[in-house]
Amino acid sequence: MTINSIEHDIVIVGSGIAGLRAAVEIKRMYGDKLSVGVISKVQLMRSHSVAAEGGTAAVLYREEGDSYALHAWDTVKGSDFLADQDAVWLMVKLASEEVRLLEHWGMPWSRRPDGRIAQRPFGGHSFNRALYAADKTGFYEMQTLYNKLLEYDNWERYDEWFVTNIYIEGNEFRGLYALNPRDGDIYLFKAKAAIIATGGAGRLYSFTTYSHSVTGDGLAMAFRAGLPLKDMEFIQFHPTGLVPSGILISEAARGEGGYLINSRGERFMAKYAPQKMELAPRDIVSRAMMTEIIEGRGLKDEVSGLEYVLLDLRHLGEDKINDKLPAIREIALKHAGIDPVEEPIPVRPVAHYTMGGIHTDTYYRALSIDGQWVRGLFVAGEAAAASIHGANRLGSNSTTECLVSGRIAGLLAAEYALRVREAKSPPRERSVEEEKWVYSLVRRESGVPTYQIRRELQETMSDKFYVFRNGDDMNSGLLKMLKLRSMLRNEAYVEDKSRVYNTDLILAIETLNMLDVALVIAKSAIARTESRGAHYRMDYSKRNDAEWLKHTLALRYGEDDVKLSYEPVRITTWKPVERKY
Numbered sequence: 001m002t003i004n005s006i007e008h009d010i011v012i013v014g015s016g017i018a019g020l021r022a023a024v025e026i027k028r029m030y031g032d033k034l035s036v037g038v039i040s041k042v043q044l045m046r047s048h049s050v051a052a053e054g055g056t057a058a059v060l061y062r063e064e065g066d067s068y069a070l071h072a073w074d075t076v077k078g079s080d081f082l083a084d085q086d087a088v089w090l091m092v093k094l095a096s097e098e099v100r101l102l103e104h105w106g107m108p109w110s111r112r113p114d115g116r117i118a119q120r121p122f123g124g125h126s127f128n129r130a131l132y133a134a135d136k137t138g139f140y141e142m143q144t145l146y147n148k149l150l151e152y153d154n155w156e157r158y159d160e161w162f163v164t165n166i167y168i169e170g171n172e173f174r175g176l177y178a179l180n181p182r183d184g185d186i187y188l189f190k191a192k193a194a195i196i197a198t199g200g201a202g203r204l205y206s207f208t209t210y211s212h213s214v215t216g217d218g219l220a221m222a223f224r225a226g227l228p229l230k231d232m233e234f235i236q237f238h239p240t241g242l243v244p245s246g247i248l249i250s251e252a253a254r255g256e257g258g259y260l261i262n263s264r265g266e267r268f269m270a271k272y273a274p275q276k277m278e279l280a281p282r283d284i285v286s287r288a289m290m291t292e293i294i295e296g297r298g299l300k301d302e303v304s305g306l307e308y309v310l311l312d313l314r315h316l317g318e319d320k321i322n323d324k325l326p327a328i329r330e331i332a333l334k335h336a337g338i339d340p341v342e343e344p345i346p347v348r349p350v351a352h353y354t355m356g357g358i359h360t361d362t363y364y365r366a367l368s369i370d371g372q373w374v375r376g377l378f379v380a381g382e383a384a385a386a387s388i389h390g391a392n393r394l395g396s397n398s399t400t401e402c403l404v405s406g407r408i409a410g411l412l413a414a415e416y417a418l419r420v421r422e423a424k425s426p427p428r429e430r431s432v433e434e435e436k437w438v439y440s441l442v443r444r445e446s447g448v449p450t451y452q453i454r455r456e457l458q459e460t461m462s463d464k465f466y467v468f469r470n471g472d473d474m475n476s477g478l479l480k481m482l483k484l485r486s487m488l489r490n491e492a493y494v495e496d497k498s499r500v501y502n503t504d505l506i507l508a509i510e511t512l513n514m515l516d517v518a519l520v521i522a523k524s525a526i527a528r529t530e531s532r533g534a535h536y537r538m539d540y541s542k543r544n545d546a547e548w549l550k551h552t553l554a555l556r557y558g559e560d561d562v563k564l565s566y567e568p569v570r571i572t573t574w575k576p577v578e579r580k581y
Ligand SMILES: Cc1cc2nc3c(=O)[nH]c(=O)nc-3n(C[C@H](O)[C@H](O)[C@H](O)COP(=O)(O)OP(=O)(O)OC[C@H]3O[C@@H](n4cnc5c(N)ncnc54)[C@H](O)[C@@H]3O)c2cc1C
Pocket: 013, 014, 015, 016, 017, 018, 019, 039, 040, 041, 042, 044, 047, 048, 049, 050, 051, 052, 053, 054, 055, 056, 057, 137, 138, 161, 162, 163, 164, 197, 198, 199, 200, 209, 210, 211, 213, 214, 217, 218, 248, 352, 353, 380, 381, 382, 383, 395, 396, 397, 398, 399, 400, 402
């Protein structure tokens, strides 16, 4: 069997904000000296980041009272003190430069009347520091980065190529495998360094804001390659998912003054976060909404059966809604038949962000379980867990981290690639195995369709690992997951047998990835017997710093198990205190 191979100095998996920012950094610093491959399983500009709506946090106007210390403190407090504080400081300090760089590269930031860049409030931030471009911030950031990248040569894009596995040996990156859907062949990508920028894992849930492509592939690949995943029990539920689709109604809607009301018309946040009201951090607002629903003050969508509360924008007026929230109006009209100028929008908490990810150090270098850098391997964006967001991310801090981590990972990968003489390869047998592994999924002639397994997994996650959790529910969710894993191995059936554009096969590999990531979430969540940030347990409802002020590291252990270990949180500036808003 011939093994197709492609070689670059650096290969970047993912072309969202993080992947593109990394590519720009490599090119900006070293131009033609390094060849770069950018692989994306969807067309480059359809990466999930285009969906980011509300803003990117950065300190701009210190003369008006904002400061790095305030941004860092808000982030650490928002994280329920699980953030590594040195990593947070690095992000907030580089963020201001990043947003200015974007400005120079053509980013159409929204403006104040005097022409300076405007910023809007976001939950948990004590200063209006989210820069935005109407409510299409991610779309414009992607355009700006892509435009910048087009100024350079010696880079190649691999749109719709699906990366199946990465190969690590001797604590060193040695290549990765990708399925080219055009010929159905598996290609070995050789490179001196790689950056994983594959985003989060929100599609594990049935009610989610994420694009269908966000299936946790990069996390699963790292896990299978023997790398630890960190803090995966912390999944963010954004308060305002449109009912019934789950499409995001951006926090910008509350930032611009929207109210949350229950079935009695009460602004219930007054009870839960009297100072910040609707702009408390997301974990707190989501719990408040679910409490209202559970205690009978919600409403019900008769078709989907989903219960909800209302987001009221009517008092903002049509002009402000059109000017500041045009996409929100369009989404509500198209997907719920509701015009927010006239009627409140039905919303409920929705899976929105993966706080955990691939274990890295502060500089986005992938780490092994014993804390050694896996030479040549970097992680950026939502796939990385440098521990900026801890147990709960603040809105608008993710695109910031994508920019900063893309820059750091890009720069360090470039410097490393310049130092290394040649790219190493896996042994030939490993490449043959990869082809077998991928196509083993299409051999069975009948059985359970993989999309059914995927749907059951999504329902299990939404049901058992949602805003309020408890040990019994999570354990029954885990049992279901183990059944689904065995079903995927022994009974799954891929109907399409062709090699060309076999999307059925890709869906099967994604489902396998989702099951790996789900197992880690379940095991990590069951083990953490406390409530912190987005991980709230009815059976352990208090934060327990004495025992649990630590990061979870989950390592693959046998076919269906995970070995957990823990690592201290790096506290450099602020000792944990009670979180009040
Ligand atoms: C609806 C919505 C709105 C949001 N709004 C905001 C906001 O206003 N502000 C904010 O800060 N954050 C926001 N977020 C969060 C933020 O958008 C994401 O965290 C961020 O865009 C992630 O970017 P990324 O570059 O890490 O990954 P992504 O943009 O998710 O890109 C992942 C890339 O990896 C590729 N990939 C994945 N798997 C494979 C594979 N197997 N093979 C090949 N390629 C692969 C994909 O094709 C894609 O190119 C929002 C999130 C959602 C869901």
